[in-house]
Amino acid sequence: MAFIKLNDLEVEVEDGTNVVEAARLHGIEVPHYCYHPGLSRPANCRMCLVEPHVFFPPAGAIVPDRQLATGCTTVLRTAPPNRKLDGKYDFIVYTDSPRVKKAREDILEFLLVHHPLDCPVCDQAGECDLQDFTYRHGHDKSRYLEVKNVPPKKDLGPDVLLYSTRCIVCTRCIRFCQEVSGSNELGLIHRGSHDEIDIPRSHDGMPLQLLDNKLAGNVVDICPVGALISKDFLFKSRPWFMKQEKSVCAGCSVGCNITVEYKEDGVYRLKPRFHEEINQHWMCDDGRLGYGYVNSDDRLQLPMKRVDGEFQPTHWADALTQITEKLSEADAEKVVVIGSAQGTNEDNYVLQQFAHEVLKTEHLGLFGALPGEEHTFPQFTIEADKNPNTAGARKMLSNGTPVLEGEALWKKVSEADIVYLVSGAPERSLEAEEKAVLESVDFLIVQDVLPSEVTALADVVLPGTTFAEKDGTFTNSKGWVQRIRKTVDAPGEARIDWEIIQQLARQLGGEMNYHFAGEISLAISENVSGYAEATHQNIGDSGVKLAE
Numbered sequence: 001m002a003f004i005k006l007n008d009l010e011v012e013v014e015d016g017t018n019v020v021e022a023a024r025l026h027g028i029e030v031p032h033y034c035y036h037p038g039l040s041r042p043a044n045c046r047m048c049l050v051e052p053h054v055f056f057p058p059a060g061a062i063v064p065d066r067q068l069a070t071g072c073t074t075v076l077r078t079a080p081p082n083r084k085l086d087g088k089y090d091f092i093v094y095t096d097s098p099r100v101k102k103a104r105e106d107i108l109e110f111l112l113v114h115h116p117l118d119c120p121v122c123d124q125a126g127e128c129d130l131q132d133f134t135y136r137h138g139h140d141k142s143r144y145l146e147v148k149n150v151p152p153k154k155d156l157g158p159d160v161l162l163y164s165t166r167c168i169v170c171t172r173c174i175r176f177c178q179e180v181s182g183s184n185e186l187g188l189i190h191r192g193s194h195d196e197i198d199i200p201r202s203h204d205g206m207p208l209q210l211l212d213n214k215l216a217g218n219v220v221d222i223c224p225v226g227a228l229i230s231k232d233f234l235f236k237s238r239p240w241f242m243k244q245e246k247s248v249c250a251g252c253s254v255g256c257n258i259t260v261e262y263k264e265d266g267v268y269r270l271k272p273r274f275h276e277e278i279n280q281h282w283m284c285d286d287g288r289l290g291y292g293y294v295n296s297d298d299r300l301q302l303p304m305k306r307v308d309g310e311f312q313p314t315h316w317a318d319a320l321t322q323i324t325e326k327l328s329e330a331d332a333e334k335v336v337v338i339g340s341a342q343g344t345n346e347d348n349y350v351l352q353q354f355a356h357e358v359l360k361t362e363h364l365g366l367f368g369a370l371p372g373e374e375h376t377f378p379q380f381t382i383e384a385d386k387n388p389n390t391a392g393a394r395k396m397l398s399n400g401t402p403v404l405e406g407e408a409l410w411k412k413v414s415e416a417d418i419v420y421l422v423s424g425a426p427e428r429s430l431e432a433e434e435k436a437v438l439e440s441v442d443f444l445i446v447q448d449v450l451p452s453e454v455t456a457l458a459d460v461v462l463p464g465t466t467f468a469e470k471d472g473t474f475t476n477s478k479g480w481v482q483r484i485r486k487t488v489d490a491p492g493e494a495r496i497d498w499e500i501i502q503q504l505a506r507q508l509g510g511e512m513n514y515h516f517a518g519e520i521s522l523a524i525s526e527n528v529s530g531y532a533e534a535t536h537q538n539i540g541d542s543g544v545k546l547a548e
Helices: 019-025 098-111 129-137 172-179 218-222 316-329 345-356 390-398 407-412 432-440 497-507 515-526
Strands: 002-006 009-013 049-056 061-064 089-096 153-155 162-164 188-189 197-198 227-230 244-250 257-263 268-272 303-309 310-313 335-340 364-367 375-377 380-382 418-422 441-448 460-463 471-477 480-484
Touching: 002 019, 009 019, 009 497, 061 089, 098 129, 129 375, 197 480, 218 227, 218 268, 244 480, 268 460, 303 316, 316 418, 316 460, 335 390, 335 407, 345 364, 345 390, 345 471, 345 497, 345 515, 364 390, 364 407, 390 471, 407 432
Parallel strands: 002 089, 335 364, 335 418, 418 441, 441 460
Antiparallel strands: 002 009, 049 061, 049 089, 153 162, 162 227, 188 197, 244 257, 257 268, 303 310, 303 460, 375 380, 471 480
16 A cells, blocks of 8 residues: 555555546546546546655755656555655645646646537536536636637447547547457547547548447547537437436346436436446447337336237236136146246246245246347457346246256246246247247236237236336346346336236235335345345445355
8 A cells, every 4th residue: 555645635545546546536636538447548638737746865855846747647656665755655746736727727728729619509518527627627718719620520330429529639439449349440630739530431531440339339438528429319318407326237147337317208328337347337339229118109008918819908907817817727737937037136036936835836937038149349248148137037036946948948838828927028039939839828928018029929918117117136147236226117007027926926815025126135135045145235336246
């Protein structure tokens, strides 16, 4: 640990910490643009200048260094005993001296020379570092009276626009494409004050390579100004009108930590949230842009039952009564209950209880989205399993008995009279054999969020909820148990999945009486091997890693 004097504070920091991070850890803002903790440090914006102090031997005094230093590249380490400042400090640095303040003002004035100052119409307004730092550290007026450069707006790819007039050439986006995605689509063209971010182009100006890698949306997140814009979010909302909640991406088994930004009428944006062990600072575009089904107009909003081959909306009481009548008359050996790799641990645990304790069946299976491709980047992997909770669902459903999957599942379904299938994967297509097996079932109950090939075969359809509409936990492929949190209300009369299952259990004489998801997590911690520490209270925002 390095013992440093930071302004008027005496603090200890880990060896290798730079001044920007050391200051942030102690509530001190060192403004910066080019620096990002997940990327290399070119120190080209010069906004993070700080004033280190050095020992001056002739006078035996400690004085400000001759030059200011960039805080992002100034690394703090334990000094040898003979190099201690004042006999005790490993480093002395000031982030608020007059020299530093003047340097910041000048740098900001320089960065704003060609900036259009179009904050009222900029998508980044309200979350813009240039706007915020100018207010806190800059001049109140510009001295620049010349004609400003007006470089063109550029379409960089499927979801990214570049408003070049706003760019301050911090090069975060270029370094991301070099170091994290490894795709190298972006670079600098021209020189001096005419520098521009661009993609490679042919002699006739046509793009040779679009920003079309599956991590492209991250360049929008890391842009400190309003230069890189998401087409998906363009002009949707000002950030101060949205609420935020910490959650986990439901796009695959990586379990990227995210922030869900939402309003009463739906989800507006998903952004990555830092987790050192899982996704660092990033997320893929499949997960980022895959929330559309939450807001879909096609969402299932009422229970439906099949009458004379056609679906008719019905009341919850009617649908549940029809299901309980069928289940109460069924032979347990002819009943198959299928959980969802899209559902939470809490949903699947209650479903397992329902199957074992109420229906007395041992035939539990697992259903979810079909595998996709795995994509590996220099610092990120998108896994082939496109379900957020395959690992957790297997643990919740097993209860000492094997969980049916693949051919074994469909063979058991072909022998069943009643199947209760919780899906949550509406885009999951059915193979011909799977469809034929489900068609042969005498009574098929499907719990889902959207109409699908599976719901089309059901006798009763129950509207469930997405990851954005309930509390619970997912277990990712590496054994991290993480929280998801409710952000928006489910549409119509859709209900939380475990609540539907619990109500069915009660109507069939079961004694389940959970009031909220955290109560189920306590039961999981007591009854599922390896989950003793995985209560909602222990999980917090960072998750809990299951023992190997």
